[in-house]
Amino acid sequence: MADDPKSAALYIVQDSAESTPSSTRQTRWQRVQEVIWDGGNRTKEERKLVQRLDIYIMSWATFGYFIRLLDSGNITNAYVSGMKEDLNFHGNQYNLLTTFFTCGYLVGQIPSQFLLTRIRPSIYLPTVELLWSILTFCFAAVPNVRTVFALRFLLGMLESPFAVGVLTLMGSWYTPRELSKRIAIFYSASYAASMFSGYLQAAIYRGMNGTAGLPGWRWLFIFCGIISIWGPIWGYYAIPDNPYTTKARWMTQDHIEKYRKRMEQIDRRKPVPLSWAKVRKIATHWPLYVFTFTLICHCVVTQPLNYFAVWLKSLDRFTVYQINLFPTAAQATGLVFTLLYGWLSDGINKRWQILVIPATLNFIGMVIVASGPTYGLTFFGYLLNATSWGFWPVLYAWAIELMHKDMEERAIVIGVAQTFGQAFIAWVPVLILNVGKYAPRFHMGFSIMSGISVLEFASIFLIRYFAQREEKKDAQDGVEEIVPEAKDVLSA
Template sequence: MAHSVSEKERELDSGSKNDVRLGEARVPDAQPRTLRQKISAVVWDSLDKTPQERKFISKIDWWILSYCCVAYFVKYLDQTNVSNAYVSGMQKDLAMGGNQLNLLTTYWNVGYIIGQLPSQLVLTKIRPSIWLPSLEIIWSILVIGMAGAKNVETLYALRFFVGLLEASAYPGIMTLLGNWYTPAELGKRACIFQASSSAAQMFSGYLQAALYSGMNGRGGLAAWQWLFVFDGIIGIPIAAYGYWAIPDQPTSSKARWLKEEDRAMAIGRMESCGRAPMKKLTWKIIREILTSWPVYLFCTIFIFHVLGIRIYAYMNLWLKATGLYTTEEVNIIPTAGYGAQIFFTLTYAWTSDAIGLRWPLIIVACLIAMAGTIILSVYPEGNIPAMMAGWLLTFLETGAGALIITWINEVCSHSAEHRAIIIGVVETAAFTFQAWVPLLVYNTGEAPKFRIGYKMATVFFGLEIVMTLAILYCAKKWPQRKREETASLSDEGVAV
């Protein structure tokens, strides 16, 4: 009895034995490139392409990234505003204390958790260009409403609904990026998008300091109230822009700024890298998701990532507790961490796309942050420079989150439904843990000298490294393909 393997099986097997470059998404062999083209591709991934494709990429970069980055900037500005408002008068005006700052985050997390997966499911039925901006308009109104809160209980309710509406942003935008960019392009765009959150956190510090000195008491509002008013107002025109800028997906886009040849090129680019378009979501697809490894391992790694990076949100509490800095300085000093965060996030992106691998940069990011949490665990209280260095290092792992989501898009290239649902489940799982773990690990009643917080942050980053290696192993051992394709191979690949 002789066994022979079909040509189709040999072709697919050879693609799956790559070292998980570009997440097992096989790209057709290209013509050999010159050294100049290779260098150009590292600098910016469209420079080595044809003029037509370069023009197309520039166009989608302009429309997609402009909306994604500015929209997420505003969302993350709100998240940071709560902490900055707390140390700038909100704590005193609303008689807050104990663990109530963490509880504000918890209520936001509960809304965020509830909204994540339903929003991703809705995106399989309703166009992102309608769904995402509509939620953003309502979100903006509620953020403005936070300025009128007279007690912390009102803030709890508003934070819940703000989180519920904001739940669509990160997974929805990451799914959108995965529908338009090839594996060689996606890492940069995902990290540029991620960097917009760092820019928002950086800007929030400067904004609160400026409002504290220039707007405090104007119009009968405290500076912390103006912070929420400002954030909500700028969200409305951005949402209106989203109705025009978001192109949905290549096979069904109705964006007026896309020409027919643009749509054809977009579809061809996604087909060339095995990136399947969105189809009807069925129970069969849901079963496939629940019986495959990506959903479980990516959930676990993202949980550790989110719980680890939570630590740097408390830097301003440490600064205030030292008694060495003014309110303006407490808001401004952490912006150095956000500036470094942007630089490192973009460095991870360029390096990751250049080598075609996500996992080495995730590990590097974790090791850098672990150095910071180890310093904070030792807590050299009288050594301000050492403490400052420890805090700033904890900021530098954030960019790994975008690489993890990029890795999901690449591992699950075979199915847009898998990508959308798994990203939604991953985000939901991570923020489910963030809703309660910080209450125990990072109890603000113990701040700034957390009993176990700094040590646990070190453990979270270490476990993230372990999960990175586990995903790498599984991606090599069990590459994701369509079930019908796998069945077809087993039927035709064995001959007697």
């Protein structure tokens, strides 16, 4: 029996668990540390390894997402701060700003996924960031609505590699107890960007409107371009590809070996070239369809915040400064709750249980904004909708864990889910949230979204069902593999 490697491994695990001295077991304080950050039962050396990842990967990724959401979100602030009147927007053209951006995103997504498998992310991703920054400056000189649409399309194409690239990168370096909170930090940059955009536009409108003959909304894009340029500069140095192919200058060979061992311990395997057999396997596996369905629902039911400022503008009771400022309350709410979900999910090692919270809050918020009983309650409904945006980071942390053995599947599933999620918000808001027809209440659109919110809630349990079914199948396959070997050992 001792000669059998599987039996030997089993005894090693059992012996180590039974013989672990009480001094090394996880204390209550270590458990608290685990919830707060990545403390708990781990070595000082491992903590330093993770801290190095945070300094480089997280700083680049979070700032990169911040500037993307800052630049793309500024279109709303510019629209309500004079761009609508200066460029003569009318009818449903506000909705088309999102549509053109999303169409560019969809066109760029599949080619981008292909390029990410052929070009090192440490080169490809910051180069795209650099082009993005250049394009941001161009918005300050747009002469008409058609030019805005064209630039929005190009902006969408340049955004398509980023989120998928970052999530693939995180899944290649972080363990399950580290992942959710970091995706939450990454995603919370969108709230920080939207808040900062509101404050920035409000300040620019007050202080620079008319300076050098330019309206405040044009100065907004100039300042954003100046802020954005630092992202790609840092990215060329900070992005480490994956542990098996990295050439990062901030890692020693000893560090690389230790990072690889961390991934091997949780069965995160080395990337392999895509083949038609692998593509067919992914295409017939449940995560591709179930996670895509869930993300479609989530993308649709988080659209109300894009119309918060439009609703405030329609009330004719607030100044331009206040219209830019008030939505930051929703962004601040989303920021706090997104981080809270990520921390709790990692700290108590729960995924679906945490997802139930934002899904429930989303439904309540959707019902309130759909009915719009009073100004105060409608404002509160928008804030509740913001609390549900933290659904996304925990969902992707769960997805990465469930597909931990296959890096290619993780990348494809996340890419396809992102693509279809964006595809639906390209046409659904135009259809049911038409500003020209349904503003400012959007009763029909928000009512439909209330029903989709129920589907989002149900999708959590759909994922759980398939995950449990696969876990049982894997366990059964393991037993069937061990039993014949055990018989051979006994007969010997």
